[in-house]
Amino acid sequence: MNLRAHATPRSLFTFAVLALCALMPFIAPAIGQDYYVDVFIRIMIWAIAAVSLNLILGYGGMVSFGHAMFLGLGAYTVGILSYYEIYSAFIQWPLALLIGAVVSLGVGAICLRTKGVYFIMITLAFAQMIYFLGVSADEYGSDDGLIIDERSQLGGVLDLDDGLTFYYVVFAFLLLSLFIVKRLVNARFGMVIKGIRSNEDRMQAIGFPTYRYKLACFVIAGVLGTLAGILFANFEKFISPDMMYWTRSGEMIFMVVLGGMGSLFGPVSGAVVYLFLSEFLSNITEQWHIIFGPFLILVVIFARGGIDGLLGGKRRHHG
């Protein structure tokens, strides 16, 4: 409401990034760089994935190193159904989200019995299991992946094969995930999740059965991650195990840390900067990770709140 009255560097930045996303299909042709439209679709899809990871990692303090598995589940559901010529989004998408929910419930139920390093390792292990499932799926192209002939069909409501339509569908889903996370973290549920990150023993002592709240949070994040996978498969019209390799999970953690853990918009900033930087640096040298690695270390040391922290977002971790 009082957006203008409270214009801070942070809110201006958020507004600028969202405006850029909203207008890119018109800006890109005007500056003669049409491929930016695709770059931004990719950014927005990764941003959705990062926003979902931020819910458990940033707000809940659960460092999942296996979030790419949900990307894979969403993408593979769309891909495999397409392989059998089932293109309807009304079948593909609910089924993918359901699979994402069921798997995250099962995986979360086991992983959340552990904490700290063990949680990191076991989420990684589950993600690798699903990755190798993809590798061993000969019918669906194993390592080489699978080409998807057509994007999901929305029964004449929207035509996703139309570039502009697809772009704005992705944009709408990004806004929707941001809105969902915003409501969640400000509701009672979010208080509990943030409380668990801050001090789980204390949460139990004041009467919260923390396990079930963490599990619910893990499932919500898993479903949102699956959504990103659905969009990913539709964008690339191609699936391969590569999209759920463990380095993908690592990249998502980068984006969240870079943008600012536990800030609503941080993961979006993180995705933008990460993907632009990797694009830019990989044009300079093939060994771009040599530059990117130290950069990330500097961010972690000197800007613990990430981009959000630099823009004056409130510091979340006190000494």
Added chain:
Amino acid sequence: MAEPLLSVKGLAKRFGGVNATSDLHLDVMPGEIHAVIGPNGAGKTTLIAQLSGMLKPDQGTIVFDGADITRLSAAARSKRGLARSFQVTSVFRDFTATDNVVLSIQAHSGHSFRFWQPVRKETELYDAARRVLDQVGLKDRAGELAGVLSHGEQRRLEIAMALATGPKLLLLDEPLAGMGPEDSARMARFLGTLKGRYTILLIEHDMDVVFALADRITVLDYGQAIASGTPEEIHADPEVRRAYLGEDSLDEEGGATGC
């Protein structure tokens, strides 16, 4: 005779070869302040951990408010009205003082699988939190992050969070720990205001405070209750002299409790 609110029978907990708690019996009557004292390593903190559900005992039963709670989780015990404070301050440092208390109240006002309505609109939660903060003298600090409060203030917030759950029994684990004389005196006065209104199991090293506040005292040594009684009885008990107070300090204590 009234039923005890908390009744511990034959409690035992071993860590390797150490008997942290061994065949411990303890009754806390409704309305009383029951202090548990004992030298360092006597098993006081292990006892609190078992009573609050953070540790599971090897043997024995804990009956609270007429129900066996021995196997219940910490959260379930809290729901039944058992609240604890921590010896080492344990607050939500990146939450404001108000939000710390709000969380406590929230835990006891229905479930928190509410995903959509902003908690800030639940004014009754915030009104209740303000009342509790006022009670412990933190009203003016309500908006500060708990992590920036002074040690004494954090100790009071610690108690406020326990009080906010509307407990039937308060387990206070060394509420005066690490406090300077001024803060200690203030906390002691505050604990005095709780007397008669709450049933309290108090663990505390400050003997002046214990003997001034407690209705009954249980003395632990090597995980066992070696004596239990009124402050006067404990003073007179020769075994307590040997195990804990020591001949010299007892003479001093005698002077202190005389007033």
